[in-house]
Amino acid sequence: FDGHVGEIAKAAKAAGVSIRIGVNAGSLDPRLMEKYGKATPEALVESAVWEASLFEEHDFHDFKISVKHNDPVVMVRAYELLSERGDWPLHLGVTEAGPSFQGTIKSSVAFGALLSKGIGDTIRVSLSAPPAEEVKVGSQILESLNLRPRKLEIVSCPSCGRAQVDVYKLANDVTAGLEKLTVPLRVAVMGCVVNGPGEAREADLGVASGNGKGQIFVKGEVIKTVPESEIVATLIEEANRLAAEMDPALVGSPQVVVKDK
Structure with missing residues (x-):
């Protein structure tokens, strides 16, 4: 991937599209897994910052970052650390959150903890459920935090x-x-x-x-x-x-x- 960043950045600029740098606990760089032993908040953030720097070296800044984990506690800490490292747009998500009931609770806990601190710009609710249910849960979370007009x-x-x-x-x-x-x-x-x-x-x-x-x-x-x-x-x-x-x-x-x- 590292050797192709220049081409990706050039193509994205030409097309006028943005990119999401998506770091996921399930697909972390083997080098970081060896260094940290598992997908810790620090490992997720190190991966994200490194990948962001590669795009910035090519003068491409139209991106947002996600550092997703299936454990909301780890996920929250990762985003807190990442927000301290730079002023990038952050895309929040608890990956593989599970069935509707369990996933709704995980996402609500994590998003509430971060958005109430002003951390996060976009969200994705991941459920083992129809996509419409994910959108409904996400909307309700934002309404509950007064970040979206209540209906x-x-x-x-x-x-x-x-x-x-x-x-x-x-x-x-x-x-x-x-x-x-x-x-x-x-x-x-x-x-x-x-x-x-x-x-x-x-x-x-x-x-x-x-x-x-x-x-x-x-x-x-x-x-x-x-x-x-x-x-x-x-x-x-x-x-x-x-x-x-x-x-x-x-x-x-x-x-x-x-x-x-």
Whole structure:
């Protein structure tokens, strides 16, 4: 590779394209593996800095760097060290993160730790799942860090002893009914009269359920009380009404947030 950097840089310049210098724990230079014994943060960074210097020697600077590892702790430390070595654009990623649930947790932990410190310019969520799921997870991570405008957010309580309705089903049914909604809207689905009114009042739209009925809140005010069987349909109807009053150009997808008791 080292002997071909000049040709690669020249071709990239001519085509007007950028390059990602991708260092991966699974394909680290054998010389560095021998030096460090394994793919340590220091080994990943040494490889990245060396490869960056080769392109810079040919006056090519239109690149970003990734130092990926399947262990989020190692990955985070590698990016921290790399950010101290130079001001290159950094592409974050946990490689081979695993199935959807496990990979989402790994990526969320790693990206949150780095992006909250201002480290990282682009991200890639790698899951053993359809690509659309990777994009969805990445978008939600950025929204959670306020690095991307928040869209539809469904706040729901856990199913504790105070819940007088099936909160899981209620939250899932509301989410399914609003999955195509494309505007920023906070919807609270609460299952009791203890925390329910407070959470529902703080949301754009919400319900506090109990005793076979639900109080529907809009912008902090109770607008009606409906039977439990009509809660989902009422929330969907009110959400669509509120959405119609907003900018239709805003886009997003639902997220479910489980609130602590």
